[in-house]
Amino acid sequence: MKIAxxxxxxANIFALEAVLAHAQMLGIKYFWCxxxxxxxxxxxxxxVKTIRKLDPVAIQGNVDQAILKIGKKKQAKITEEExxxxxxYRQLSRKSREYLADLPSSIKVKLKGYRFLLTHGxxxxxxxxxxxxxxxxxxxxxxxxxxxxxILCGHTHKPFxxxxxxxxxxxxxxxGKPVDGDPRASYCVIQVKKGFVTIDHFRVEYDxxxxxxxxxxxxxxxxxxxxxxASVLNSQLTDPAPTQG
Numbered sequence: 001m002k003i004a005x006x007x008x009x010x011a012n013i014f015a016l017e018a019v020l021a022h023a024q025m026l027g028i029k030y031f032w033c034x035x036x037x038x039x040x041x042x043x044x045x046x047x048v049k050t051i052r053k054l055d056p057v058a059i060q061g062n063v064d065q066a067i068l069k070i071g072k073k074k075q076a077k078i079t080e081e082e083x084x085x086x087x088x089y090r091q092l093s094r095k096s097r098e099y100l101a102d103l104p105s106s107i108k109v110k111l112k113g114y115r116f117l118l119t120h121g122x123x124x125x126x127x128x129x130x131x132x133x134x135x136x137x138x139x140x141x142x143x144x145x146x147x148x149x150x151i152l153c154g155h156t157h158k159p160f161x162x163x164x165x166x167x168x169x170x171x172x173x174x175x176g177k178p179v180d181g182d183p184r185a186s187y188c189v190i191q192v193k194k195g196f197v198t199i200d201h202f203r204v205e206y207d208x209x210x211x212x213x214x215x216x217x218x219x220x221x222x223x224x225x226x227x228x229x230a231s232v233l234n235s236q237l238t239d240p241a242p243t244q245g
Contacts, residue, residue, distance in 0.1 A: 001111065002026065005172040006187045007034035007120075007154030008061070009051075011041035011088065012176025015185040016050060018206035019175050026189065032109075034154035035061025035120040037100065040177055040227070041211065042218035044088045047176075048096040060103040061120045061154065062127045067092070068101055084221050108148065111192045117148035121155040130169060132160035139164040150190075150197065159186050159201045170199055183208055183231040 004023040009016050023031075031054045038044040040063075051058065070082055071089040078086045092100075106123055109116040121128035123146050130139070130153050142151065143165060150168045158180050159173030173186025180186075184203040191198045208228070215225050 001030065001192045002028045003030045003032055003190045003192070004028045004187060005032045005034065005152060005170070005190060006056075006175050007172050008036045008157050008174035008177055009033075009038075009047050010036055010063070010174070010176040011038050011044040011047050012185075012211060013041075013043035013046045013050065014206045014208075014211045015176040015204075016047055018204045019185050019187050020050070020054075022202060022204045023187075023189070028189065031056035032118055032152065032190075033058035034118055034152060034172070035059050035103075035126075036063045036154065037061070038067055038092070039063045039085060039088050040220075040224050042214045042220055044091045045093055045096050048092065048099060052096075052099055057107060057109060057118065058103055059107055059118050059120060060100065060105050060126070064100050064103070065126070068097065071097065084224070112194050114150065114192060114197055115148045116150045116152060116190075117146055118152050120153065122153055123151070127155065129156050130171065131156055131158060132162060132171075134162070136164050139167075139169060142169075143167045159188065161199055161201075168199070173201065177228065178231050179227075181231065183228075 033051055033056045037047050037051055067085055067089050070085045105126055106119045117123060120126050122130050122142055124142060150170060152170050154171060157174035157177060160171050162169040172188040175185045175187055178186055182203055184205050186203055188199055188201045212225060212228060
């Protein structure tokens with residue numbers, strides 16, 4: 001069984017569609033989504049609708065929660081800093097809002113004898129940061145809080161695999177808002193068979209120029225646009241790993 005693990009799409013429909021096309025090429029039919037479907041790009045509702053059609057195992061991210069919280073405020077009390085989040089909330093259809101609101105903050109899945117825990121930050125907190133250089137001591141502390149063989153997390157937008165005491169921590173990276181110097185969309189594929197599990201990370205190219213243009217047309221804040229542009233500029237200073245597949 002192959003599962004595509006996606007996270008931190010952040011309303012980037014172009015990146016999401018590229019990842020789904022790549023996953024389809026690999027024959028993948030099952031998806032796990034680790035949260036933060038919306039905000040920071042121009043197509044929040046289109047992304048949520050696309051995710052809903054996949055019928056994935058999915059959880060909330062901290063930004064998803066923040067968008068729903070903003071929607072409960074009276075418009076007159078929305079601060080200038082909150083306006084972009086309120087814009088996202090207003091773009092979402094009622095069904096998309098309900099879908100995001102109904103998602104759990106974490107979920108456990110058992111496959112062929114293996115236990116998977118899906119979280120956004122970590123099971124200690126939705127905004128907890130886990131990186132590839134997080135000390136083993138902290139990861140070991142997290143392993144004592146749950147019974148799982150694989151702990152899947154997003155939030156930091158940086159792909160990695162770490163193993164502590166036989167338990168694997170996996171981050172698929174960000175589909176729509178990479179921050180590791182490689183502008184390509186990031187996700188991973190988990191293959192589960194009786195007796196073993198494999199994890200492969202992939203980077204997928206998509207139409208960045210169009211994504212940036214639509215952000216400008218939608219009036220997205222300059223800071224959001226510059227963040228996506230920065231990933232392009234950073235990639236010109238490094239030699240990103242070749243796309244697998």
